[in-house]
Amino acid sequence: MKELIAYILRFGNLNPQQIDFVAEKAKEIVIHKDEYFSEAGKTSRQVGFIVEGITRVCYYNNKGEEITKYFIEENNLVVDLESFDNEIPSTAYVQAITDCRLIVFSKKDWQELLNTIVGWDAIVHKIISKALMLKVERRSPLVSEDATTRYLKFIEIYPTVVNRIPLSYIASYLGITQSSLSRIRKNIR
Amino acid sequence: MKELIAYILRFGNLNPQQIDFVAEKAKEIVIHKDEYFSEAGKTSRQVGFIVEGITRVCYYNNKGEEITKYFIEENNLVVDLESFDNEIPSTAYVQAITDCRLIVFSKKDWQELLNTIVGWDAIVHKIISKALMLKVERRSPLVSEDATTRYLKFIEIYPTVVNRIPLSYIASYLGITQSSLSRIRKNIR
């Protein structure tokens, strides 16, 4: 729980009562490797915070290939905004790549936080904007680079992730085949 | 001005006084083709709204190649958030690709809007989040597609843009060379 609180306080201040209130609403859950936090086609009704573990957001393109949109590591919020906010079916899966410990808030509890804690929405907005900006900043530069450079950038961006997840997920995130990525790894060593 | 107001009202409500107040602070300016709205290395001190025209956000990578990160068309806000919010030098250029009519707000006026209009920050946050989500949704799928598919997706995403801007900018956005894009265009016809 302290990880979550520390994370929130980086974006704004809460007094002790407010922190208690947040803690009261938080539920801790475990999701095992390969299980889903939320699924395409279903409406996402939870906001999560990853205490430990790695997840990925992925979908299937029109050739049936599984594409990893991005990874979400520990100490980050995980929520399908579009689906959660508008109560519409999600278009992507959020899947645990390793066993994960999460703190989750139900939609109802999340609403209560919004209604009760003055400034909660401002904090949340800051967190969301920051996360979205990061995603853009990480994705955009990849398109214009060759496969090796993409992988090198990936290592920079996700140094704590690169050795804990299957090569095939990284390949699909980078838009290259896993055999190519395997060869790239060989060349780099 | 009515375009801007209509745009804002899609994200939240303002009463007539508030609308007047916004209009009072707004300045209309023109930026000619190839001129910059904001520049890398300089702190961005304006929020803009494009009434007419197309801009792009671009930067130079470490090989000195000019990379187009994305395009911003009419009826969208244009602001370098990172730079504007934190008053730090920007890392990218915002350049007019066609002659542009913009409505701009100085940082000082923008602050006044925030301080005066209850709910202004909520509206702005919604606008920003929506725009950032769009950027992610547009960028991510490109990485995993071949050059032709990327271009076809580009046409879908920016149908009003594709024929008004140089091919080289599109190529740099898609991460392919302009000769390749030229050949792709030929094949598609």
Next chain:
DNA sequence: ATCGCTTTTTGCCAAATGGCAAATGATTTC
């Protein structure tokens, strides 16, 4: 340790894209 399953590596060849330079086409300027 062995079997079975999954992931990663490798070989071979085909297809896609890049690099460079020249030719063509389009646009602006005087």
Next chain:
DNA sequence: GAAATCATTTGCCATTTGGCAAAAAGCGAT
């Protein structure tokens, strides 16, 4: 309207990456 400038297309060949299938390596269960 001719010249100059800039953008796009094309040709040629090199390089990168993909596709497919088999081999090797890693890993967990018995």
